[in-house]
Amino acid sequence: MQTPTTLDQLSLNQNAEIVGIDWGAISDAEGRRLRALGIDEGVSLEKLHQGMFGLKDPIALKVGRMMIAVRKAHAQAISVQPVAASIAA
Amino acid sequence: MTEAAPLIVLAGNPNSGKSALFNALTGARQKIANYPGVTVERKSGHFAFADGRPAELVDLPGSYSLDPTSPDEEVTRGVIMGLQKGERRPDMIVLVLDAANLDNHLRFALEVIALGHPVVVALNMMDLAERDGLTLDPAKLAEALGVPVVPTVAVRRRGLDELAAAVDGRLKAKPDGVKPIVAQERDHGLRQQAKRIANQAIVSETAGRRWSERADRLFLHPFAGPLILLSVLFVMFQAVFAWSEAPIGWIEGASEWVAAAVESNLPSGFLRDFIIEGAIAGVGSVVVFLPQILILFLFILLLEASGYMTRAAFIMDRLMASVGLSGRSFIPLLSSFACAIPGIMATRSISDPRDRLTTILVAPLMTCAARLPVYAIIIGAFIPPTSVGPGIGLQGLVLFGLYVFGILGAMIVALVLRSTVTKGPNSGFLMEMPKYQLPSLRDILIGLWQRAWIFLRRAGTIIFAATVILWLLLTFPKVPEDSAMSQVDYSAAGRITNVIAPIVKPIGFDRDIALALIPAMAAREVAVAALATTYAIDAPDEEAEAKSLTERLQSRWSLPTALAFLAWFVFAPQCISTIAVTRRETNGWKWPTFMLVYLFALAYVAAGITYWSAVALGL
Secondary structure (H helix, E strand, O other): OOOOOOOOOOOOOOOOEEEEHHHHHHHHHHHHHHHHHOOOOOOEEEEEEEEEOOOOOOEEEEEEEEEEEEHHHHHHOOOEEOOOOOOOO | OOOOOOEEEEEOOOOOHHHHHHHHOOOOOOOEEEEOOHHHEEEEEEEEEEEOOOEEEEEOOOOOOOOOOHHHHHHHHHHHHHOOOOOOOOHHHHHHEEHHHHHHHHHHHHHHHHHOOOOOEEHHHHHHHHHHOOOEEHHHHHHHHHHOOOEEEEEOOOOOOHHHHHHHHHHHHHOOOOOOOOOOOOOHHHHHHHHHHHHHHHEEEOOOHHHHHHHHHHHHOOOOHHHHHHHHHHHHEEEHHOOOHHHHHHHHHHHHHHHHHHHHHOOOOOHHHHHHHHHHHHHHHHHHHHHHHHHHHHHHHHHHOHHHHHHHHHHHHHHHOOOOHHHHHHHHHHHHHOOOHHHHHHHHHHOHHHHHHHHHHHHOOOOOOHHHHHHHHHHHOOOOEEEEOOOOEEEHHHHHHHHHHHHHHHHHHHHHHHHHOOOOOOOOOOEOOOOOOOOOOOOOHHHHHHHHHHHHHHHHHHHHHHHHHHHHHHHHOOOOOOOOHHHHEEEEEEHHHHHHHHHHHHOHHHHHHHHHHHHHHHOOOHHHHHHHHHHHHOOOHHHOOOOOHHHHHHHOOOOOHHHHEEEHHOOOOOHHHHHHHHHHHHOHHHHHHHHHHHHHHHHHHHHHHHHHHHHHOOO
8 A cells, every 4th residue: 555645746547536635725715716626635546647847737637537737735624545446447 | 588588608727628618619709808807718608509599608717626726727817707897697507628637527526516596517538538548428528417418529519419408408497306416525525525426437447658758758858858949939920920020011012002002092191191191101010910820820729729838938937937927928928029018918828926027027128020020120220241150140139239238138137027016925836737749720720810809909999099190290280381391390299309309318319209109109110110210301312312221310310329329229218109008918007007117217327328338338
């Protein structure tokens, strides 16, 4: 079992499950938008891309069948548990 | 039948293919207006059932939730609840879902269905779902949701008749007897319920060819991605200028032909002058930009419809964040290189109000097409066509420098604004990136037609009024026969110039330039025509009159003045239409006034610095 980390530290092409989100670090409206896009505790994701020229910001995630871009600032508030295999077939 | 045609609204997540479905159902005859008091577009059209009965169709803004986080989502919520000002209560809600993205899109659908209003679900983009290796059972989904479900492929016009029949049947059915599903709690429960229902509807799921993901390995590559974006932009700007030359010639020819026709058919006098010099010249000088705007929009629509635009926003986000904006501002600012007006209108897609306001305020700093005629004539007259390196001419370099000057100015202004008047927490950049798809020609053409129509209507109203007023200022009062003054000097505009001239004298502008700046308020490129007119009137004899504007400028202007004039046009808000559209988009005079003041101040300072530096360098 790999150790939990935050979304910004997760390596590329790694599957993970969201184990916690520090909602206090995110504004109310942004939090609602995150949840509306399907990012919430218990959700499985895969980190697909990150920003240009090695700056690692923003980050593109695959959640379900959707690809979503989030900023590093938000990714730092999202704790994830890396998992071995892809859950979403 | 005395009752009004039923109102059917299309609702759904962004990227559900809702607008494509709307286009497929209504065709090109759509009405675009604003909901009262907000800058949210209301798109409506007409549609007929199989038996010919009409219905009104409205395309609601895409929403992720009934718990609104943007003005767009507020309007969607208002209409669905029957509370929106300027809209009657809908008779039917058509929920458009992306078949390949069911668990995410069902969240919003469940919220709406739970309200108990009549609903039909369009399970859209079935072809893309199949391509993704997904087989769905619409009947199972209908059973789980308790509402009719019709599979559609809007871009290929498949399933439209079935959808119309389902809506018709549902409208005729009595409201009782249907038991829509009850939605769970907000957020967490809702998401799990959506996932459960989606899984019920999925018959089989194989890992299909995910070519969209593979394409992103290239387009979002940390190094190749930005290079590809740069190439796309380069091709786009080349096309905007190269492809538009011929059509611009046709429009100029047509307006000259109309002017000649009026001249030969109307007796000389006030009316003829008014039509030729005021109306045709004024509106014609703006309509000339239609080809460039259409080419730019062709690219923008193609990039949007294919899904690439969100990738461009992703690539640009980090750079935009360094001046306090986000990747979402990239598209409006890109449009502003053709014209700030469509650019400012495109800021509606920015959800954060401070981001949006900042983007509106800096949009006029992007070098729009109207500045080109001004730049071209001044550069042609004052910058020698020497080479500064292999394949790099000095003239082209100066032109490029003026673009860079504008972009740098915009970045600095954005940074300053975000830490002063639009101060606030840096908003996040949360964006769905849809799968790539082949744009439908029909949707692109409808989009282009709508842009062209909005632009022409504007040229026919605001710009027409502005040019007429300026023409009147230049024509009245009439100079007396025995006066030694020219008509221009004697006119109201000439008198206004007497006030402006001392103000612009310190930045190297003489009275003729000050005079040209007044009509250039209608549109920047008018400055060129105004200079030509002034110098033509002032010419002492016919030989002097025959000299080209370039030669006249060379003999009358110093190089520092010419450079200061260029610097002025990088910043000066010389465009009444931009101010008008800013007033409309910000719902008041506060921000357009602010824009006017800060841009004039910047222009004054930049021109002054340029002039005095050039003088000090002995240029």
